[in-house]
Amino acid sequence: MFMKIEALNKTDNRGLQNDIISKIRDHINYKNLEPGDKLPSERMLSEKFEVSRSAIREAIQSLEFYGILESIPQSGTFVAKLGVTALNGMINEILNLEEPDFKSLVETRILLELKTVRLAAQRRTEEQLKHMKQALDAYTEKALLGEDAVQEDLLFHLAIAKASGNPSLNTLMLIITPEIITNFEKYHVCGDDQTFKGIEEHKSIFEAIKNKDVQKSKELMKVHFKSLYKYCYNVDL
Amino acid sequence: MFMKIEALNKTDNRGLQNDIISKIRDHINYKNLEPGDKLPSERMLSEKFEVSRSAIREAIQSLEFYGILESIPQSGTFVAKLGVTALNGMINEILNLEEPDFKSLVETRILLELKTVRLAAQRRTEEQLKHMKQALDAYTEKALLGEDAVQEDLLFHLAIAKASGNPSLNTLMLIITPEIITNFEKYHVCGDDQTFKGIEEHKSIFEAIKNKDVQKSKELMKVHFKSLYKYCYNVDL
């Protein structure tokens, strides 16, 4: 499906897959396929491109993830209701996608979280509040023991994203968070001094969401990330 | 040929896949697999869960996309360097993901674009500027002819995202944009009156990025989306 920020970059596969994707694009252009038209069958394509049908299927799945193609069982694979221009542009962008670096991930996460926390403060239900409280308690308990609480930290933030009531934002958060976490672990970003400060910050963020104080929740999250960002890069945000 | 591209049978497939994913999660918990540990082979899992190996592979690919698993050829599938807690939390979130609705997509797009335009104004290279100009010209030309220029509109915005110099943001934009576009087409959101206003707005945004006027670029983008949002929902942003 995606694809895929992480799953694509198996350097082995990516070369071949990108090759197939560009060939599919070329075919669509050559045959002047219009939105909604049917692509040749997987068998035909695999013969035409002289690659295995599996490889074709994989490439199609990637393009399905971006909403460019759609496979319908026992019927065929269809190009989305995008025009040829948009389709070409999108495929080219996808083929030229750079691998996200840690800094851009953090930058994106901060952006997303400043939004999710505001939306959560506006829209959170009682049940979502309860869920956030549980995540907060789990985090606090672990942090107070002096143990590494990166995971519980993450889950608290994901609980906020969930409470934002925006499935799209929630999905994007889920996509980038694991990469952030693994990088955190890799570079040992989080220091012990951050842990205790984190407890207070998390608690205050939770309170702001509970009180539906939109502005305050955002400010607190900003502060929360400010110290983190500074710790990572030795520069102010 | 008027084929309907609707994802109906996906529900069936997704149900099975989610079922397998939760079983994998349960297995990891039951066996107390730690970060970096190896999952049973695909054959074992397919036998254990009584599903086809293809289905297992598909589920694993999904989890790979979210960075939770990693398959290594001729070796095995390994759980990411996330702790058990984070892993459980993430999988549960993934299983409970809601399908994004149009409004949440627009909300997310506005958020992302207000950021990409600011970053583009800061970081754009001359080459990226040239790329944006091309997209802008293509849009203007088509819009002036009174034709539907949704695709060219989209490509201009994607060019901005590219110029933001943030691959992560760029990827997220590519993920949500097609869905937005198809919804636009479906609901016929864009009116003709919007087109000519759009030309001026796009041009002024481009100029702001060219002049590296960060604040102005953001303000202009805000206005650009304001009218759009208002048009969509009959409410102010």
Add this chain to the structure above:
DNA sequence: AAGGTTAAACTGGTTTACCAGATTGGTTTA
């Protein structure tokens, strides 16, 4: 008994064969 060697087994990936439902075009029927 320890270390090196090798072959059998096990792995994810790939190819091949098969399946059930959708499509299609010719035939039948009103």
Add this chain to the structure above:
DNA sequence: TAAACCAATCTGGTAAACCAGTTTAACCTT
């Protein structure tokens, strides 16, 4: 003539066999 029907065909999906590295462990050598 046109609508209805039906079987041959074509489709993506699925299952099973096969492949090429990797891992493992038994075996031989020292």
